Amino acid sequence: MKKSVFLGTLAVAGLAAGIASAQTTLEQVQARGTLLCGSNEGLAGFAAPDANGVWSGFDVSLCRAVATAVLGDPQAVEFVPLTSQTRFTALAAGEVDVLVRNSTWTFSRDTDLALDFVGVNYYDGQGFMVNTALGVSSATELDGATVCIQTGTTTELNLADFFRVNNISYEPVPVATNAEGQQQYLAGACDVYTTDVSGLAATRATFEDAASHVILPEIVSKEPLGPVVRHGDSEWGDIVRWTLNALIAAEEYGVTSANVRELAAAPTANPEINRLLGTEGELGAMIGLSNDWAVNVIAAVGNYGEVFEQNIGENTPVGLARGLNAQWTDGGLLYSPPFR
Amino acid sequence: MADLTAPPRESFRLSQLLYDARYRSLTIQVVAAILIMLLLVELVNNTVTNLAALGKDIDFGFLGTTAGYDINQQIIPFSSQDTHARAALVGILNTLLVAVLGCILATVIGVLAGVLRLSKNWLVARIMTVYVEAMRNTPLLIWIYIVFAVMTEATPLPRDFREGGSSSMIFWDSVAITNRGVYLPAPVWGAGSGIVVAIFLLSIAAIFVLRSYARKKQEQTGQQLPVLWMSLGLLIVPALLAFFVMGRPITLQYPELGGFNFEGGIQVRNSFIALWLALSLYTSAFIAEIVRSGILAVSKGQTEAAFALGIQPNRTMQLIILPQALRVIIPPLISQYLNLTKNSSLAIAVGYMDVRSTLGGITINQTGRELEGMLLLGLFYLITSLIISSLMNVYNSSVKLKER
Numbered sequence: 084m085k086k087s088v089f090l091g092t093l094a095v096a097g098l099a100a101g102i103a104s105a106q107t108t109l110e111q112v113q114a115r116g117t118l119l120c121g122s123n124e125g126l127a128g129f130a131a132p133d134a135n136g137v138w139s140g141f142d143v144s145l146c147r148a149v150a151t152a153v154l155g156d157p158q159a160v161e162f163v164p165l166t167s168q169t170r171f172t173a174l175a176a177g178e179v180d181v182l183v184r185n186s187t188w189t190f191s192r193d194t195d196l197a198l199d200f201v202g203v204n205y206y207d208g209q210g211f212m213v214n215t216a217l218g219v220s221s222a223t224e225l226d227g228a229t230v231c232i233q234t235g236t237t238t239e240l241n242l243a244d245f246f247r248v249n250n251i252s253y254e255p256v257p258v259a260t261n262a263e264g265q266q267q268y269l270a271g272a273c274d275v276y277t278t279d280v281s282g283l284a285a286t287r288a289t290f291e292d293a294a295s296h297v298i299l300p301e302i303v304s305k306e307p308l309g310p311v312v313r314h315g316d317s318e319w320g321d322i323v324r325w326t327l328n329a330l331i332a333a334e335e336y337g338v339t340s341a342n343v344r345e346l347a348a349a350p351t352a353n354p355e356i357n358r359l360l361g362t363e364g365e366l367g368a369m370i371g372l373s374n375d376w377a378v379n380v381i382a383a384v385g386n387y388g389e390v391f392e393q394n395i396g397e398n399t400p401v402g403l404a405r406g407l408n409a410q411w412t413d414g415g416l417l418y419s420p421p422f423r
Numbered sequence: 424m425a426d427l428t429a430p431p432r433e434s435f436r437l438s439q440l441l442y443d444a445r446y447r448s449l450t451i452q453v454v455a456a457i458l459i460m461l462l463l464v465e466l467v468n469n470t471v472t473n474l475a476a477l478g479k480d481i482d483f484g485f486l487g488t489t490a491g492y493d494i495n496q497q498i499i500p501f502s503s504q505d506t507h508a509r510a511a512l513v514g515i516l517n518t519l520l521v522a523v524l525g526c527i528l529a530t531v532i533g534v535l536a537g538v539l540r541l542s543k544n545w546l547v548a549r550i551m552t553v554y555v556e557a558m559r560n561t562p563l564l565i566w567i568y569i570v571f572a573v574m575t576e577a578t579p580l581p582r583d584f585r586e587g588g589s590s591s592m593i594f595w596d597s598v599a600i601t602n603r604g605v606y607l608p609a610p611v612w613g614a615g616s617g618i619v620v621a622i623f624l625l626s627i628a629a630i631f632v633l634r635s636y637a638r639k640k641q642e643q644t645g646q647q648l649p650v651l652w653m654s655l656g657l658l659i660v661p662a663l664l665a666f667f668v669m670g671r672p673i674t675l676q677y678p679e680l681g682g683f684n685f686e687g688g689i690q691v692r693n694s695f696i697a698l699w700l701a702l703s704l705y706t707s708a709f710i711a712e713i714v715r716s717g718i719l720a721v722s723k724g725q726t727e728a729a730f731a732l733g734i735q736p737n738r739t740m741q742l743i744i745l746p747q748a749l750r751v752i753i754p755p756l757i758s759q760y761l762n763l764t765k766n767s768s769l770a771i772a773v774g775y776m777d778v779r780s781t782l783g784g785i786t787i788n789q790t791g792r793e794l795e796g797m798l799l800l801g802l803f804y805l806i807t808s809l810i811i812s813s814l815m816n817v818y819n820s821s822v823k824l825k826e827r
Contacts, residue, residue, distance in 0.1 A: 229684060257776065259774075271580040
């Protein structure tokens with residue numbers, strides 16, 4: 084009797100576990116009430132907690148945008164700091180719902196790792212930072228240099244390729260996190276620090292003597308950085324993809340956090356804006372969200388341009404120019420598919 | 424009257440499995456074995472199912488693909504165009520290097536600290552007590568970080584060694600201690616150096632012959648040969664003679680300051696020094712306690728008997744106490760060697776490229792094969808540990824009490 088009760092309990096528990104895993108990511112997030120967002124352990128301008136422990140930054144804003152779209156609250160996010168080594172495992176294992184952590188979209192990650200990159204929120208490339216005291220003006224002069232490099236990144240592979248192709252030697256010093264790399268670089272344990280240019284700029288922004296460090300002109304790789312979700316839950320991937328597209332489209336159509344409520348009050352003359360803001364059509368229902376989801380997102384975090392300028396733009400310590408990350412209408416690569 | 428000594432034989436009943444003490448333990452064992460098997464089957468099944476749900480399979484083919492990353496410390500040549508399997512091998516060799524050197528240094532420091540802790544000199548004994556207690560009651564990771572921080576923060580940059588810089592090389596400009604590592608002169612093997620090395624190896628063999636001859640002579644006649652001086656002479660003189668006769672074929676290549684770093688010579692990286700020293704210091708504290716317990720385990724009567732026979736204190740230690748103490752020391756020493764080897768996987772903390780950093784770190788990360796990589800890593804540590812313990816068991820059986 085007791086045994087059958089025990090076995091019965093086991094069977095029910097197994098069944099319950101089966102049902103729990105059969106839930107879609109959207110249902111899990113809504114049931115939980117918070118979004119689990121895999122983020123950087125601390126990269127100024129992209130993702131870093133402030134003195135009060137509130138996370139902010141360029142990547143953080145995208146997480147807050149998704150949380151607003153799904154839960155209606157930009158604060159309903161729990162940030163899970165992940166190292167470059169642990170990030171994909173954490174996402175695949177379901178520890179986070181979405182990963183927005185300066186992750187480069189590559190073929191093997193998209194296919195073999197069974198992940199889905201749903202878009203690009205920053206077009207980047209790998210660069211090198213050196214102290215001006217070394218008198219180096221080009222990366223090809225770095226023969227014999229000691230290079231600090233974050234392990235488990237695409238930059239590690241690009242670095243090997245760059246030095247091999249140019250037939251010069253280097254000594255890699257593997258570091259686990261950006262903070263460790265920064266500390267080793269400042270201590271002089273390496274001559275060069277290499278990562279994505281945006282990361283170099285963000286790191287340099289925290290230096291006391293930022294002016295005595297220079298980012299060399301060579302960009303040695305394409306690093307399209309974007310949000311990542313698990314393979315196999317396309318509905319969830321759609322939500323993250325179109326949240327990002329909404330931010331980009333909003334900038335293109337001049338919708339800002341200041342005027343979005345006004346524009347959403349009644350249909351405007353521009354049908355694209357009307358469909359984006361839900362005053363025309365039923366686009367929100369197609370991805371399982373309310374019809375005014377994009378209005379809430381833009382009101383909470385602003386459009387792509389606002390997010391960029393607040394966190395990493397030219398008026399911030401990070402000081403990045405829009406460059407490739409300008410709208411396609413301004414000669415950049417940002418191009419949202421139409422909302423219809 | 425029924426025969427009381429022969430009770431009627433009952434036929435076997437199923438309930439006896441539970442209520443009869445003769446069968447009950449068997450029943451429990453069978454049930455436990457079945458449960459453990461079920462658990463294992465469920466574990467494997469669960470893993471396979473969940474991997475399938477994630478769209479992953481178990482495939483070791485990644486080992487044959489191009490690694491694409493570079494490794495700084497290589498015992499065998501490695502380039503980014505080699506395979507992940509070779510990267511793992513480079514890591515394995517780095518692990519073994521730090522483990523072997525760590526075991527040697529830990530034993531030397533540990534034996535010294537253990538013996539000194541028993542010293543009659545109050546100050547020496549107390550200093551050793553503080554050393555042992557401080558080392559073994561703090562986490563190893565902290566010591567690795569401390570040694571690494573000292574090596575990188577308190578040492579000069581390579582560019583400080585330039586003309587007019589604040590630092591200079593030591594030992595007649597042959598050794599440079601920088602924040603990237605210690606640069607030592609490297610030997611250059613010229614023509615004829617093979618003969619010098621061969622003579623050196625032969626003289627080491629000759630030392631062993633001499634020692635066994637001296638022991639035999641002492642056992643037969645009681646005469647003692649000055650073994651130490653003769654061994655030292657044998658070690659140095661023939662090789663030195665050969666070196667000059669062959670026209671100095673072995674030269675030293677000194678490290679020289681190049682563009683960014685010292686070039687030439689041997690670079691002993693800070694990550695290696697930090698890991699090696701921290702592992703050795705930490706493990707030596709445990710070995711010291713093992714040595715102390717081994718010495719204390721030898722009855723005081725042994726020492727008194729030796730003194731009564733007129734044997735000097737140092738020879739008492741060498742000939743009577745230590746051989747008996749070794750029987751107590753060796754078995755726990757094995758587990759300390761195993762601990763040191765396994766603890767070397769903390770190398771990732773200071774970026775030392777051991778097998779945990781190559782196969783278990785970068786390779787896993789670049790290929791996404793966590794399960795396969797971790798299985799291989801576990802298998803490597805298992806095999807290494809089993810080899811170490813079987814070697815030490817052979818040594819243990821050679822020193823243990825021979826019962827006749």
